[in-house]
Amino acid sequence: MSLTYEQRVLRVLTYxxxxxxxxxxxxxxxDVALMSRFHWHRVFQAITGETCAEAVRRIRLFLAxxxxxxxxxxxxxxxxxxxxxxxxxxxxxxxxxxxxxxxxFRRIGQPGLPREFKSRGSFTMFKVDIQTAPExxxxxxxxxxxxxxxxxxxxxxxxxxxxxxxxxxxxxxxxVHYDDPNVVDEAKLRSHAGLxxxxxxxxxGCLEEIVLNGSECAVLHYKGPYTAIKVxxxxxxxxxxxxxxxxxxDAPPYELYLNSPTDTAEADLLTEIxxxxx
Numbered sequence: 001m002s003l004t005y006e007q008r009v010l011r012v013l014t015y016x017x018x019x020x021x022x023x024x025x026x027x028x029x030x031d032v033a034l035m036s037r038f039h040w041h042r043v044f045q046a047i048t049g050e051t052c053a054e055a056v057r058r059i060r061l062f063l064a065x066x067x068x069x070x071x072x073x074x075x076x077x078x079x080x081x082x083x084x085x086x087x088x089x090x091x092x093x094x095x096x097x098x099x100x101x102x103x104x105f106r107r108i109g110q111p112g113l114p115r116e117f118k119s120r121g122s123f124t125m126f127k128v129d130i131q132t133a134p135e136x137x138x139x140x141x142x143x144x145x146x147x148x149x150x151x152x153x154x155x156x157x158x159x160x161x162x163x164x165x166x167x168x169x170x171x172x173x174x175x176v177h178y179d180d181p182n183v184v185d186e187a188k189l190r191s192h193a194g195l196x197x198x199x200x201x202x203x204x205g206c207l208e209e210i211v212l213n214g215s216e217c218a219v220l221h222y223k224g225p226y227t228a229i230k231v232x233x234x235x236x237x238x239x240x241x242x243x244x245x246x247x248x249x250d251a252p253p254y255e256l257y258l259n260s261p262t263d264t265a266e267a268d269l270l271t272e273i274x275x276x277x278x
Contacts, residue, residue: 005242008033008040009047016059021083024056026183036250039237039275041180046238051183056083061097064090068106075102126232127221128240133274135214138174138194139166139207146186148227150175151261153193157207161195164204172196176210176254181230196256213276215249220273225266229255232273241275249276 003011015032016024029052030040045051050058064082067073073081079090079102095101100108139161143153154173161167178190192210203209218240222232233253241248258270 003034005043005047008035009044012044012052013055013059016056017063020060020063021081024052024083026052036248038178038250038252039241039248041183042233042237043241045180045182046234047242053183057093057097060084061094064094064102065098065105068102075106078102126235126240128218128236129221130246130277131217131219133212133214133217133219133276136174136212137197137200137203138176138192138210138212139170139197139203140176140192140194140210141207143191143193144187145189147175147177147181147189147191150191150193151226157193157195160204160206164206166195166197166204169197169199169201170195171198173257173260174212174254175257176212176252178252212254213251215251216277218244218246218275218277220275222271222273223268225269226261226271227266229271229273232271236273236275247278249278251276 012029012033015029022028026041027037029044030037033040033044035043041052044055048055060082064078067078067081068075071078075090076087079087082090084090084093091101094105098105139157141153141157141160143150154175161170172195174194174196176192176194179188181189192208194210197203218236220232220236220240222229253273253275256272256274258272259268261269
């Protein structure tokens with residue numbers, strides 16, 4: 001089934017409207033979109049301007065507001081119908097959105113119009129090309145938490161590489177990011193800091209071996225501080241990918257660092273972002 005990316009977004013929004021009390025987890029919505037869970041959430045947020053969770057909450061509350069005004073159904077039943085486990089949680093979230101509890105809204109309220117896609121506006125432009133990336137083997141350390149905290153893990157990794165005398169085998173540094181920071185709690189974000197190993201010898205036991213399969217990849221060329229790299233991901237997922245007619249593979253993106261902040265000004269840091277493609 002071949003769909004454009006905006007068709008996928010519409011497919012998911014329609015599904016949410018039709019199944020507000022159903023399984024609307026991030027992975028379930030990725031299945032509805034017929035996309036890899038590694039990439040769907042970034043695409044959705046880049047196109048619509050909201051996360052999947054925000055869209056689910058917005059649509060559920062819009063439907064609930066409509067039902068409150070246009071039916072005599074009890075508030076408790078509307079809460080269940082809108083996907084809330086109990087009237088207490090429904091009342092809290094509804095009041096935050098509309099400023100009054102559901103019963104009062106029924107007497108005085110009017111539902112707002114459904115939110116349409118945001119205008120994507122102008123993206124900062126980046127060079128993207130398609131390359132056949134080789135299989136890459138990493139000696140890595142796991143990081144859990146904010147992606148901007150991975151620098152400390154790279155420092156620990158560098159110290160370990162020195163102690164284990166593996167620098168002669170290293171061709172570069174790679175960061176692998178498994179989660180979308182728009183939708184996963186910062187403390188739960190998963191990533192690896194890795195050294196690209198040039199040979200087939202074993203990785204020291206104190207490090208984890210990670211293999212990145214060889215494949216065609218969209219490669220975005222980014223110059224600038226790591227702290228501002230999100231704008232590059234927004235362009236890649238929100239502009240380049242929808243226009244490309246290509247499908248992302250079921251594999252996480254990764255970053256290849258071409259120089260180092262230890263001897264390079266932040267504005268001159270060079271990073272290649274690899275998005276595996278089917």
